[in-house]
Amino acid sequence: MAIPISKSTFKSYCLRSLGFGVIDINVSDDQTDDRIDEALQYFSQYHYDGIEKMYLKYKITQTDIDRARANATTTSADSVDSSITGTFEEGNNFIPMPAAVISVSQIFPFSNAQTNGMFDIRYQLRLNDLYDFSSTSIIHYQMTMQQLDLLEHVLVGEVPIRYNQHQNRLYLDMDWEQMTPDEFIIIECYRKVDPATYSDIFDDMYLKRYATALIKRQWGANLSKFNGVATLGGVSMNGEQIYSQAIEEIQRLEEQIQLSFETPIDYMIG
DSSP states (O other): OOSOOSHHHHHHHHHHHTTBTTBOOOOOHHHHHHHHHHHHHHHHHHOGGGEEEEEEEEEOOHHHHHHHHSOOEEEEGGGTOTTOOSEEEEOOOEEEOOTTEEEEEEEOOOOOTTTOOTTSHHHHHHHHHSSOTTTSOSHHHHHHHHHHHHHHHHHTOOOOEEEETTTTEEEEOSOGGGOOTTOEEEEEEEEEOOTTTOGGGGGOHHHHHHHHHHHHHHHHHHHHTTTTOBOTTSOBOOHHHHHHHHHHHHHHHHHHIIIIIOOOGGGGOO
């Protein structure tokens, strides 16, 4: 198929781009799959179309609460540096995260702003000042709500979070005594686009070029082991030239993704 819609058709497209069907591409199926996986990983890390902004809902379980309230994990200091004596403790105040999540921007604050009764100042403002939108300016209400939000931010604060995509753990540095089972938290995060679900990713112009360049590099690396060996027809293999061309193409493509497609560094930092 001219337009790849799956990993198998994407593999065929990349091999045809290198001349398969006319010449032999000396790359095994496993090597081709590895290079495609490498291209997909690079694409999701640096291309803005390789990720998606998500709001994930997570239900706090009793297991999460018990783990966070339990004694911290103890690590011997000499396992970190033999010149240091003593032990370190690390809290277990985390919730598990899907492996596809690469960064967490924030969690929606634990606030009672939406659950207060008739004696709440927000309720009274709406009741007394906004009963008729045609005769009352909303500017004062908006400024008051911003002030209340600022006071809550200063006096209450937000829950500090820590996340590393290779740990698949979202640490919530807060007092877990206030948590109750079956309570939900909303997590704003960025997740890799799953090519198995959204197969259109295989038709991305940059991904096709980058994966083809990686396969070409593998092809050149394979042939370079037999450099100078003549075939039955008298044609000599020049793997070094193919390898050098692939390296130049990869460098050019990686510069392009940094200049044109990469999301700003602080874009996914909460």
